[in-house]
Amino acid sequence: MDPELLQWMKPPLWWLMIWVVAISLVMSGLYMTLGPWMRHDGAQRRVARALKRAGLTALNDVVLPGPRGALCQVDHVVRLPTGFVVLEAVMRGGRLVGGARGRTWRQDLGLERYHFRNPLKRLDESMEAVRRALPGKGEDGAGAPVLTGQVVVPRNARFPRGRPDGVSPLGEFLEELRGAARAETPEDSHVTEAWDALRTASLAEPGGLNGYLRRTLRQLMADERGRGGLMALVVGCFLTLVMLSQS
Numbered sequence: 001m002d003p004e005l006l007q008w009m010k011p012p013l014w015w016l017m018i019w020v021v022a023i024s025l026v027m028s029g030l031y032m033t034l035g036p037w038m039r040h041d042g043a044q045r046r047v048a049r050a051l052k053r054a055g056l057t058a059l060n061d062v063v064l065p066g067p068r069g070a071l072c073q074v075d076h077v078v079r080l081p082t083g084f085v086v087l088e089a090v091m092r093g094g095r096l097v098g099g100a101r102g103r104t105w106r107q108d109l110g111l112e113r114y115h116f117r118n119p120l121k122r123l124d125e126s127m128e129a130v131r132r133a134l135p136g137k138g139e140d141g142a143g144a145p146v147l148t149g150q151v152v153v154p155r156n157a158r159f160p161r162g163r164p165d166g167v168s169p170l171g172e173f174l175e176e177l178r179g180a181a182r183a184e185t186p187e188d189s190h191v192t193e194a195w196d197a198l199r200t201a202s203l204a205e206p207g208g209l210n211g212y213l214r215r216t217l218r219q220l221m222a223d224e225r226g227r228g229g230l231m232a233l234v235v236g237c238f239l240t241l242v243m244l245s246q247s
Contacts, residue, residue, distance in 0.1 A: 018239060018243060021236075022236050022239035022240045023240075025232045025233070025239065026232075026236035026237060028229070028236075029229045029231075029233025029234075029236055030229070030233065031229070032228055032229025042091075043089050043090075043091035044060060044061050044076070044089060047060075047076055047087065047089045047152065047170065048061075048076065050170060051076065051078065051174070054174045054175075054177065054178050055178065055181070056078050056079075056178065056181055057078070057079040057181075058076050058077060058079065059074075059199065059202060060075070060076050061075065061076075062077065062202035063202065064129040064130065064132070064133050064202055065129070065132065065133070065201070066128070066129045066132070072125055072129035074086060074126040074202075075088055075089045076089065077198065079191070079195055080146075080180050080181055080191075081180075081183070081186065081188065081191065082146050082188055082191065083148070084130065084145055084148075084194070084198075085147075085148050085149065085150065085177060086123065086126050086127045086148070087149070087150055087151075087152055088119045088120075088122050088123040088126060088149070088151045088152070089151075089152055089170075090105075090116075090151055090157075091153070092107045092114075092153070092157065093154050093156040093157050094108055094109045094158065095107070095108035095109075095159075095160055096108075096153065096157050096158065096159055097159070097161060098164065099120075099164050100118075100120050100165070100166070102118055103117070103121075104118055105117075105118055105119065119151045119167075120151060120166055120167070123149045123150075123166070124149075127147060127149045130147060130198065131147060133198050133202070134147075134194045134197060134198065135190075135193060135197050144190065144194075145188060145191045145194045150166060150167070150168055151168070152168055152173055153167060153168070153169060153170065154169070154170060155169050155170070155171055157169070
């Protein structure tokens, strides 16, 4: 091929390659950030509506500081007179296979199989994040609100190898929570203090555009795929702006 023709083709080829990379990064970033968020958000909205219908006070989809500077996304925290219940929502029907020790669980839908992270381990992390956000008490734990947790699944979820401890159908467990909330038990004064601290730590009331953006950024950074997608989106947008400025 003529060397002069090759020399003429080099700049357009480089520009085309950079455009392809930039557009690919933007599309990948949008898919990695919005895709999981929309799927997970649908399940959380379903549980949040069920909690509201049951007349339970709860914080939904909150992000709290975790160990070593990491962020932890917590699905739901329900307030009871004596303390709090952390809920990890797994809105997956069909056959579910998993236990307390494995890294992942499996969902069987006919011939299709899907693996997802062990929700019991996620529940442990969520409870630890909530515990860290509560006001400190004495060394003996006196006055600290009771903190428990449960993984909730839909009614049509089946466990052929037996349902693990700490896992309950959503409807049944909400009935238990409703009964505990309506029990004639005087509310511990420490519960109100701890609830206010939890709302503050989780940005439950963002307060203006800056607070809303901060909370949204927290939610993205708490998810591994969300962090990767946000990075790809930033780099892709930067390359796009550079290319537009040079055109």
